[in-house]
Amino acid sequence: MGEEPCPCERSCKLFSCPFHRTWLDPENDYSALDYDHELWGDAEEAGPSGEYQKDEKQSKPPSAHPNTETKRGPPSLAIHTTLPASAQRPISPPRRIRCYSDLFSDSKPAAPPVLEPALLRTTKSPAAHMTRRTVVLNLHAAMTEMNKKVASSTDSMTKIYALDDQELVRRAVAEEKEFAEMHAATYKNFSTSRLLAYRKMSLPDWIQLAQKIRAGSTSKAILKSNDPVTISPTGLSVKDELEYLKTLVLSEERRKAHGFVMSQPSPSEVQDAEDTLRCAAYWEKCERCGSRFQVFPDRRPEDGALTSGGKCRFHPEKSYRGPDNKQRLKCCSMPPGSDGCFVCHSHVFKVPSADIKRLAYVMPFVPTPAPDKDLKEAFCLDCEMGYTTNGMELIRLTVVSWPTYLPVLDILVTPLGPVLDLNTRFSGVTQKQFINAKPYDPKNPTTDPAQLQKVDSPAKARELLFNLIGPSTPLIGHALENDMNVLRMIHPTIVDTVALFPHARGLPYRRGLKDLANVFLKVDIQNDAAKGHNSYEDAKVAGQLVHWHIKHKICKKDYTAMSPKAGSKRKATVEDDPDDNKRPRPNY
Secondary structure (H helix, E strand, C coil): CCCCECCCHHHCCCCCCCCECCCCCCCCCHHHCCCCHHHHCCCCCECCCCCECCCHHHHCCCCCCCCEEEEECCCCCEEEEECCHHHHCCCCCCCCCCCHHHHHCCCCCCCCCCCCCCCCCCCCCCCCHHHHHHHHHHHHHHHHHHHHHHHCCCCHHHHCCCCCHHHHHHHHHHHHHHHHHHCCCCHHHHHHHHHHHHHCCCHHHHHHHHHHHHHHHHHHHHHHCCCCCCECCCCCEHHHHHHHHHHHCCCHHHHHHCCCCCCCCCHHHHHHHHHHHHHCCCEEECCCCCCEEEECCCCCCCCCCCECCCCEEECCCCEEECCCCCEEECCCCCCCCCCCCEEECCCCCCCCCCCHHHHHHHCCCEECCCCCCCCCCEEEEEEEEEEECCEEEEEEEEEEEECCCCEEEEEEECCCCCEEECCHHHHCCCHHHHHHCEECCCCCCCCCHHHCEEECCHHHHHHHHHCCCCCCCCEEECCHHHHHHHHCEECCCEEEHHHHCCCCCCCCCCCCHHHHHHHHHCCCCCCCCCCCCCHHHHHHHHHHHHHHHHHHHHCCCCCHHHCCCCCCCCCCCCCCCCCHHHCCCCCC
16 A cells, blocks of 8 residues: 555645655655645745745754744754743652651650550451440550559569550550451450450569560660660560669678678788788698798798799699599599699689688778769679789779670789789780780770780779779679679679579589589580680670579579589589689689
């Protein structure tokens, strides 16, 4: 059909004619075409013969007018049309889309919850509005009644689970909404049974439910509050955990039983200790090999030595019963009584923890002073000790915040007496680290273990600790009586993992920190004898054990089965040694 001539010829008005137009010349001269005005408008004036006359201004380039648009048709037919008024108005900016963070950036506080049924995602409500409102009010009344019992309890451990009214309102509205959406067919029966369950609920069951309510409500409040509430693995907020921690503080009787110093020795008692020491000419018994040796605090005039007796040969580990039913030493598998497998350049000794008068002679005991402001924090504490001519003295102090476990203070300490042995196998402090440590800078302190700073005396380290705590500040640790003795502190608020996880045989037996971490936390610590113990790790593990205890105490779980039973075949370990004075355990 494309080769057939158009029957209308020149009078054809079709813009896309399917026929062949034979009158078009090969040069595509469109001037001969009779285009209709309906197709191309009145851009050019038509002459008397019907042909469009070429404008004299056609050869000039068209002016660039902002409100005109140039259409391109045939070469001789450039058409200029005016844009509509809607296209000439200024373009408005796109609508601003609020991001998720903008939902909580308003300065206005969120509106308090209302005791009204919530909107449902389903199209049909399972009951009338008044029926649903009655269910919400009844649920809230039952929850409020249980919450009043918790708030009026005399037990401080129970009282911390009291919820505020807004939490109860949110719980009642959310629970009714769950009934309406998930149990629409049995809405009335289900809500009635749940209401009866609340009215018959026991106090321990309500406490567990209150814990879940608080954990669920505070998770949304974190985004809306300027002071976010952190939820720990126990399900309690930090504030509630600190309140609960007060229930774990050792009483005065228990502190006495665990060997804590309760009062300062009198000046006459300290003078007696000094006179006794001078009468004994500073003769001591070696803590490692058991031999007698003499200490020279001012060095021996002949050769400048600090101790007599030469080198010390000893076994660092204790014995065990092997498969052949014979006693063997853990360090070298030799029988007890054989020559020592370790050699130290000097003998060392330790002042018994019960000898408070002699400890006070070296450095006086000081009770924790009252702070200038109210402190609502708790700290984990661990001290590392080394041997000097005064016995065992403080060489490293580490303080960790609880329950965030962030290092707050970590410093090396220059002891009062000359150092005999840094006890690196237990303290983790090397000779190179101790010598090259920079002086403590209060304006630029550091807790980096590789760049620890050093204070000039244990009294200065104790002063830095007093800047962080008060008498009511809980201190958490393992066998803290040793840390308090080496710091010469009398602190009344102690949370000790030795008391939280007692040995089945009772005192003086005690479970070691390594054993507790392995059994309860499934963590292996203190396993590198070459590097020694890490005081930050020990302090953190002690805090985590307290967390573990709180969590399982809340859940009412009995974990005594995880402790060694009295009369069992398990032999007392090194940490279970009842005589603390026979073993230098610097991190207890």
